[in-house]
Amino acid sequence: MPAPSDQILTVAQMRAAEEGLIAAGSSVEALMDVAGRGAAEWVWRIAGRHKVTVLCGPGNNGGDGYVIAETLRERGGHVVVVAATEPKTAAAKNARALFKGEVHGPDIEIEGDVLVDCLFGSGLARPLSPEHYGLLNWLAVGHRHTIAIDLPSGVQSDSGMLLNEGLPDYDLTIALGAWKFAHFLMPAAPKMGALRLVGIGVAPVEGAARALPRPRIAAPGADAHKYRRGLLAVVGGRMPGAALLACAAAQGAGAGYVKLFADRPDAAPRDLVVETGPLSEVLTDDRNIAILVGPGLGRDAHARERLAIALADPVAAVVDADALVLLGPRQLAERAAPTIATPHEGELVALERAFDCDGGGSKPERALALARASGMVIVAKGPDTVIAAPDGRLACAPRASSWLSTAGTGDVLAGVIASRVATGVDAFAAAGEGVWLHGDAARLCPPAFSAGQLAEAIPAALAACL
Template identity: 40%
Template sequence: MAEADKIAVATGVPSLELMEAAGTAVADEICRRWQPRPVTVLCGPGNNGGDGFVAARLLSEAGWPVKLALSGERDRLRGDAAVNAGRWTGAAEPLDVNVLDGCELVIDALFGAGLARPLSGAALKVVEAVNERSLPCVAVDIPSGVDGNSGQVLGAAVHACLTVTFFRRKPGHLLFPGGGPAGEVVVADIGIPESVLLKIKPLTFANAPLLWLDRYPWPEAASNKYARGHGVVVGGGEMTGAARLASTAARRVGAGLVTIAAPAEAMVVYAAGAPGTLFRPAADDKELAVLLSDPRKNAVLIGPGSGVSETTRLMTLEALRTGRPCVLDADALTVFQDDPQSLFSAIAGPCVLTPHEGEYARLFGCSGDKLFRARAAARQSGATVLIKGADTVIASPDGRAAISVNGPPELATAGTGDVLAGFILGLLAQGMDAFDAACAASWLHGAAAAQFGPGLIAEDIAKTLPTVLRDLKRMP
């Protein structure tokens, strides 16, 4: 945000006008939701506090009883914050928990997205008191205590019911744990030109159709099943459900054909499933190589239900050797925990790795916030990496990253990861690149689960997908 402000000012937008617009947006959102009531505005020593002074002034002028507390000395404020402090005709009380007495609404304008150290002293005590008293709170830009770049909570964070941010959301609004305290997030237009994005060239995105929809592989009038790709799901001999879930998902998202490749003795189980899914025996890497000698089989998923074994490791390497798009999930990741470099060295084509946090730790062992870890893993492996969770992060080796937050908590049930892997496979088979396929699959997965709602089990996601796809196709 600081960079966007700086570029906007360089293009001729006065910084004082930006601050006035920010404070006005906060006051407007409050007036839309609440009737006048005692409000305490908590102002920090920087521009976030300046926004708070503007909001306090405007609410007071609108007849709200406003109390303002300032962290630090008023005469030490600088720049636009000092100007707006001068426009505030009321008192600026020292920051202390007592300023919360009698208030029915709090405006948190202590610290913005650039906070770099844990809260301490009076700021920490006041934030904890706001939370302990369960006071309705509106955060300016981002809840104080949340790192805007990582979503990490630095010591403590105020729990807001509403956050008013500016120009664009920050990663901290989306990534957990910081995304939780943000509550509802409203993005206000404060006059920063859209052209600023061309200079910033952002590499981090909220995952939404706008990011990939113009490249989504809708079938064309002259399409046939072969033109829509042929995905291969490498299944296990015992845990057959995972491969069946994935293959159904790949078909439902549009793959023209899907073959399950698994030990011959499991054929009866697989054949009793969806009749539109093909089956070919492949018990080891040599048999898989024969199957993949057919160039029409253009994308491979391995890992769901495969088992942690040398056979799985060799079959994974064989799939990667072809250079065709691959999705590696679950056991296909775990089998390389003792020698991850042998996996990374074998990646010869488009590849998506889909670890959950435990699998990530076993394979990469990198520490840091989720966005940093996903990017580090993508660079290290040369693959697109999707770290699953309530805040799924998808990262490309070229530095791009997207954060998915549309998945409901009902996705925390067995088999949903297999469905996600199948969606990615189906999109890769239809020609989407690895990053787009992972982003689109993650969003569709969350949207279908949310559409179904409570009572969701893994099988319901693919069944609900057509409704989501119909709505998606109607988007401009």
């Protein structure tokens, strides 16, 4: 079960969690006060005594806005409220009554330094009205900085979809109580700027997804040797470069021994062991801990044969790239060891067809459905990477560098995940560690980096997790 600070809640889960707090003796007003004052701390760090406009809607998100405004006013901040409409809930009305500053209607002409969007929160399920949409965008243009409270108005919380086109971009989004899926999913996530979380005492929720935390990775023991640290077998194919990239990444991600099984040892670095010959003969080492198949494999009959032989090895497997297009239920029918698949969107669609998934719903829902149908841990990679396990565990990765959108970075990711599996880490945890290291390595690279540079940065990313 994820820690309260890591859990991602649906709208329904968040409502249930708040109801639990109220049943335990709190109140809507008390929770609103905690959330609003906590959010005001972050707003103050940006705004200080500069001009702040808080846009308040009719519901409890608007009520949070009145609390924020009053907290800033008490500190001596220059703050005014623009009420898009009068408050409708009892808690919002109470917060409005407690605010001792200026409240203006939606027709006011105002500019300032910081706009705080409290128009609508995570419960919004329909597009903003033309009046609200126009007001929000007009105010955003008139302020140098924009902050969203809980979620930007016009975003669907559970799916990350934009309910209106042309919504403003934000410098900061302050989540209240728990993370929401939209904080991590496309297309909403890039609009949110930096993310911060204000807790309100929500307890751990059974079955909640988690925001992927920085992993804690232990250094090898004093008595470690290369086999105890883990032997990873990488199955090469028609295009050797991809497998070599995966091997380079794997060597920097913790495995003690990385061995490439290839038809020929072309261009292999001196520190990489390459085995040639029939794959059925060389994949007999019972010291193998994990196997990676797919990068550069090809999609012909020869590739199909190598995939079948690789998956016959009774160890944990990572399946990537070409192997995902060739994979189906038949190849997994006899496997008892964990299998991790790392599809991008096109490969995800192919796997959904192969395993008879309808492909409907949000990305987390799709990944979880495929994990349950296939028995694999699914790393649905992309600008909003989601990790799902057959037992229902679900994680969303933080936003990573958009410079990852270059050829070969998926091979690096596969190598890092496979390396973590080879160290003996649980498949779901290894997938999470690999995704984190991959994203952090990208942060350490210069702009417009290559996949080779990304692989070279993996050890530095690993060092930050020790």
